[in-house]
Amino acid sequence: xxxxxxxxxxxxxxxxxxxxxxxxxxxxxxxxxxxxxxxxxxxxxxxxxxxxxxxxxxxxxxxxxxxxxxxxxxxxxxxxxxxxxxxxxxxxxxxxxxxxxxxxxxxxxxxxxxxxxxxxxxxxxxxxxxxxxxxxxxxxxxxxxxxxxxxxxxxxxxxxxxxxxxxxxxxxxxxxxxxxxxxxxxxxxxxxxxxxxxxxxxxxxxxxxxxxxxxxxxxxxxxxxxxxxxxxxxxxxxxxxxxxxxxxxxxxxxxxxxxxxxxxxxxxxxxxxxxxxxxxxxxxxxxxxxxxxxxxxxxxxxxxxxxxxxxxxxxxxxxxxxxxxxxxxxxxxxxxxxxxxxxxxxxxxxxxxxxxxxxxxxxxxxxxxxxxxxxxxxxxxxxxxxxxxxxxxxxxxxxxxxxxxxxxxxxxxxxxxxxxxxxxxxxxx
Numbered sequence: 001x002x003x004x005x006x007x008x009x010x011x012x013x014x015x016x017x018x019x020x021x022x023x024x025x026x027x028x029x030x031x032x033x034x035x036x037x038x039x040x041x042x043x044x045x046x047x048x049x050x051x052x053x054x055x056x057x058x059x060x061x062x063x064x065x066x067x068x069x070x071x072x073x074x075x076x077x078x079x080x081x082x083x084x085x086x087x088x089x090x091x092x093x094x095x096x097x098x099x100x101x102x103x104x105x106x107x108x109x110x111x112x113x114x115x116x117x118x119x120x121x122x123x124x125x126x127x128x129x130x131x132x133x134x135x136x137x138x139x140x141x142x143x144x145x146x147x148x149x150x151x152x153x154x155x156x157x158x159x160x161x162x163x164x165x166x167x168x169x170x171x172x173x174x175x176x177x178x179x180x181x182x183x184x185x186x187x188x189x190x191x192x193x194x195x196x197x198x199x200x201x202x203x204x205x206x207x208x209x210x211x212x213x214x215x216x217x218x219x220x221x222x223x224x225x226x227x228x229x230x231x232x233x234x235x236x237x238x239x240x241x242x243x244x245x246x247x248x249x250x251x252x253x254x255x256x257x258x259x260x261x262x263x264x265x266x267x268x269x270x271x272x273x274x275x276x277x278x279x280x281x282x283x284x285x286x287x288x289x290x291x292x293x294x295x296x297x298x299x300x301x302x303x304x305x306x307x308x309x310x311x312x313x314x315x316x317x318x319x320x321x322x323x324x325x326x327x328x329x330x331x332x333x334x335x336x337x338x339x340x341x342x343x344x345x346x347x348x349x350x351x352x353x354x355x356x357x358x359x360x361x362x363x364x365x366x367x368x369x370x371x372x373x374x375x376x377x378x379x380x381x382x383x384x385x386x387x388x389x390x391x392x393x394x395x396x397x398x399x400x401x402x403x404x405x406x407x408x409x410x411x412x413x414x415x416x417x418x419x420x421x422x423x424x425x426x427x428x429x
Contacts, residue, residue, distance in 0.1 A: 026070075026071075028071055028074040028084050029084065031066055031067065031070075031071040031074050031075075032074055032077075032078050032083060032084050034064065034066050035061075035066065035074075035075065035078050036078065036082075036100065038057055038060035038061060038064060039053065039057050039060075039078075039100060039102045040100055040102075041056075041060060042054070042055075042056030042057040042059075042060055043056075043100065043102055050102065050107070050113075050116055051116045053102055054102075054116055054117065054119075054120040057102075057120070058120070058123060058124065061124065062127070068128055068130075068131065069128075069130055072130065072131050072133060072134025072135075072137075073134045073137050073138050073141075074134075075131065075134055076121075076131075076134050076135050076137075076138035076139075077138055077141075078103065079103055079104065079117065079120070079121065080103060080104045080105060080138060080142060080157075080160070081103055081104070081105050081142075082100065082101075082102075082103040082105065082106060085138070085141055085142070085145065103117070104117045104156060104157075104160050105149075105153055105156055105157075107156065109152050109155040109156045109159065110159070111159055111163070111201065111204070114156060114159050114160050114163060115163060117160070118160060118163040118164060118167060118169070119167075121135060121164070121169060122167055122169055125169060125170065129170075132169070132170035132171060135164070135169060135170070135171050136170075136171035136172060136175060136176060139161060139164065139171055139176045139179075140175050140176055140179045142157055143157070143161070143176065143177075143179035143180055143194070144179050144182070146180070146185060146190055146191075146194060147184070147185060147188065147190055154190070154193065154194060154197070155197055157194070158194050158197035158198045158201060159197070159201045161176065161198055162197075162198050162199075162201035162202040163201070165202065165214055166201075166202060166205045166206055172217070173214050173215075173217045173218035174217060174218045174219050176218070177214075177215075177218040177220055178218065178219070178220075180194060180195065180227070181223075181226055181227070186226070186227060186228070186229060187229050187230075189229075191227050192227045192228065192241070195227055196242070196245045196247065199211065199247055199250055200245075200246070200247065202214070203247075203249065208249045208250070208252075208253055211250075211253075212253055212257075221257060222257070222261070224238065224254060225238060228241075235254075235258065238251070238254060239251050239254075239255075242254075259294075259296065259297070259300060262290075262294035262295075262296060263296065263300055263301070263304050265290065265294065266286075266287065266290040266291075266294070266296065266301065266304055267304045267307065267308055269286055269290065270283060270286055270287060270290075270304070270305070270308045271307075271308045271311060271312065273286055274308055274309060274312040274336070275312045280335065280336060280338055280339075283336070283339065284338060284339065284342065287301070287305070287339065287343070288342075298343055298345075298349055299348065299349055299352050301343060302340075302343060302344065302349060302352050302353050302356060303352070303356045305339050305340065305343060306353065306356045306357065306360060307360070309332055309333065309336045309339070310329070310332075310360060312332060313325070313328050313329050313332055314328055322366060325366055325367060326367065326370050326373075329367055329370060329374075330370075330373065330374070330377065333374065333377060334377065337377070337378075337381045337383065340353060340378065340381075340383045341381060341382065341383050344383050344384065347385075347387065347388050347391070350383070350384045350385065350388040351388055351391065351392060351396050353378070353383070353384065354375065354384060354388065354389070354392045354396070354397075355392070355396070355397065355398045357371065357374055357375070358371065358397060358398050358400060358401070358405055359398050359400045361374075361405075362398075362400040362401040362404075362405075363400075368401070368404070369408065371405055371408055371409065372408050372409050372411070372412050375389065375409070375412065376412060386416055386420070389412075389413070389416065390413070390416065393406065393409060393413050
């Protein structure tokens with residue numbers, strides 16, 4: 001029999017568990033109702049003036065206890081459409097609020113009428129920067145549902161989206177712009193029409209270089225043809241469509257982008273050939289074939305040819321003297337001078353070559369002082385003629401290290417001038 005005493009217990013006592021992680025159900029409709037009440041009061045006080053109403057709404061938002069962090073997407077859905085976005089954009093609106101009309105889609109389809117709403121977003125996000133993710137998510141949702149909007153609604157969304165990026169409100173371009181690239185919208189032409197309206201609006205404020213940067217951040221710079229249906233994804237279709245749409249700058253940008261990619265293809269192949277000590281004849285065949293195949297402009301090719309040759313110069317160790325480096329450069333140039341003889345056939349091309357050499361040497365101080373010798377080599381090989389050299393000397397040189405190069409070239413320029421004077425004197429006799 002056990003003699004161990006039992007421990008006393010408290011009869012009738014219930015041990016209460018502490019509550020944790022109580023989830024309050026989402027109620028975006030109540031948030032939207034509260035936000036619309038703020039807008040409605042502000043509009044009444046502003047006597048219907050949109051800018052005044054939005055300014056008043058800022059104060060109302062500051063004083064309200066609405067949970068903007070939790071309902072950040074709902075906030076922008078109301079601001080864009082007047083209510084909560086659902087599966088169909090036609091399912092928005094609340095009874096009794098049809099006369100409020102204080103949202104982007106209720107504005108006119110012009111920059112001037114939509115701009116106050118984008119400025120309002122900018123001001124509210126300065127106070128509540130966490131809202132930027134809500135703006136990004138809402139733009140993605142609107143563009144995914146683009147087909148549910150009428151043509152005027154699509155135009156308004158294109159203008160508003162362009163303004164958001166013009167004014168750098170913070171959404172990432174990639175998720176927003178990639179929302180356009182689904183087969184349904186692309187095949188119906190919806191995405192392409194939106195892109196045209198977006199680009200026109202964006203370019204009305206910012207230059208094409210800024211638009212190019214935006215496309216790169218959106219990872220669209222090499223996917224612009226994806227806005228066309230599968231059977232129409234050709235450069236010719238791209239060029240004709242955007243030219244007819246009045247976006248020649250976009251056509252030129254895309255041509256440059258494709259040209260840059262093609263030039264890199266040429267550079268990679270020719271560089272490898274030269275480094276492997278391939279023959280000059282084969283190097284010329286590679287270059288000519290790529291120029292024809294990729295439809296490259298010679299003035300764009302010349303800097304590539306120069307880099308291919310110069311990047312193949314052997315600089316094997318740090319102990320190499322400057323003289324040895326110079327000798328290696330000049331030897332390689334003499335070997336491959338035929339490249340430049342064939343592809344420099346006009347004064348413009350010759351001047352491009354001179355400035356390419358100048359800038360390259362400016363960036364490589366080990367061979368900076370070699371400039372006059374290289375130009376003399378090009379002159380002797382009939383790559384660059386006297387008129388081009390004199391033009392470069394007078395007004396055609398690059399700003400990069402201009403005074404240094406002009407000074408170094410003075411003896412050669414003087415020699416050319418004296419030779420020219422002697423020739424004229426001989427002709428007179």
